Amino acid sequence: MTDIVVVCNTASRRMPASRLAAALEAELLFDLGLEDIREGPEFALVFDDTGLSLQQTGRKAPGPVRAEFVTGAVNHRRKFGGGKGQAIAKAVGIAARVKPYVLDATAGLGRDAFVLATLGCQVHMHERNPAVHALLSDGLARAAEQADSELAEIIARLSLDYGDSSSLLTERSNGFDVVYLDPMFPERQKSAAVKKEMRAFHSLVGADEDADGLLQAALEVARYRVVVKRPRNAPDLAERAPSYRLEGKSGRFDIYALQKFPDSLN
Structure with a gap:
């Protein structure tokens, strides 16, 4: 640490x-x-x-980092982010009658999990870093206290466990429709796309060196697919090519399809 x-x-x-x-x-x-x-x-x-x-700490330190769901960019995305047309929704397989039960095995500050919950998914989160888990738990608690009825329904679709997904996944039966992975990737510290506050966060957490093994564990648990969020030019996890990819300007989603979704899944 x-x-x-x-x-x-x-x-x-x-x-x-x-x-x-x-x-x-x-x-x-x-x-x-x-x-x-x-x-x-x-x-x-x-x-x-x-x-x-x-x-x-120190002189010229960047601003604070919080897990925030009531105000700021995350809440703005909830209201104006594009709904089911977002790449993450397509990657996870969300449709009018399909709302998968998702395990976010690398929850971080919960931003992607919140987007999925906004779109109707039940999302269970794992976070193994005690500092990050504390930030996320605090953010969820504050959101539950401050939420209007719509936001309260979204927060109620989120749950959180503390622990390492590599271990927690071996303790679970095949109960998740989708396992979502966003392993921490070494950041280019001079990248203008990464805010100073988040560079500090990345420095605290470090890279997920066991991400390759986590992919295999996820494939053994997910019912329908595993989704991996990666920087656009990053190598495939475990050198295993996905079934297909959804690529954006700076990032991509690698989709490992296991079986077809049913016509209705809620």
């Missing part, structure tokens, strides 16, 4: 802050601003009245 500290700036969050610090084996500090911890850990997980955020 990258050098990190947990900061609690609100009395109501001291218990979850203490649990997270213990899970990370990190120092727990109270009532500090980032300017107070510039000399020390590279990252801070900060609990305050607005929730939990990941913040890089």
Whole structure:
């Protein structure tokens, strides 16, 4: 784990802050601003009245990273993102009468899972990094508290487990229609397409070195297909060519088809 500290700036969050610090084996500090911890850990997980955020320390550090579903880009995509015409919807196989039950085995901040839930899918998420899991759990809890009726229905279609998918998948029967993988790929740090905040996030999480093995585990669990999200020029996972691809300007979806969807699946 990258050098990190947990900061609690609100009395109501001291218990979850203490649990997270213990899970990370990190120092727990109270009532500090980032300017107070510039000399020390590279990252801070900060609990305050607005929730939990990941913040890089030091001078000229980028802004905080949160799992956010009520406002911002994710919510904008929910309202104006193109519905079932989006590439991710086509990759997963969403149709008028087909709403697959999806396992997002590399959940991250839950953005793709939220899109799929917006389109009617039940989505179960796995996240193995304790810091990222805490951010995602916090985002879901805040969304459930603040949601209107439409958003509340979407959040209710999302569930989350903490743990490594390579292990969790072996414990499950063939219960998922689709397994969705978005393994962390090494970022080009100077890419203008990657915001400073997300570069900090990538630095914390690192690359998923076991992604090849995760593909095989996913193929053994999924009923209908496995979908892998990749940078456009990235190699195939496990050097295994997919059944077909959906390509965009900077990324692609590799679809490993196992069997045809039925006419109705909800």
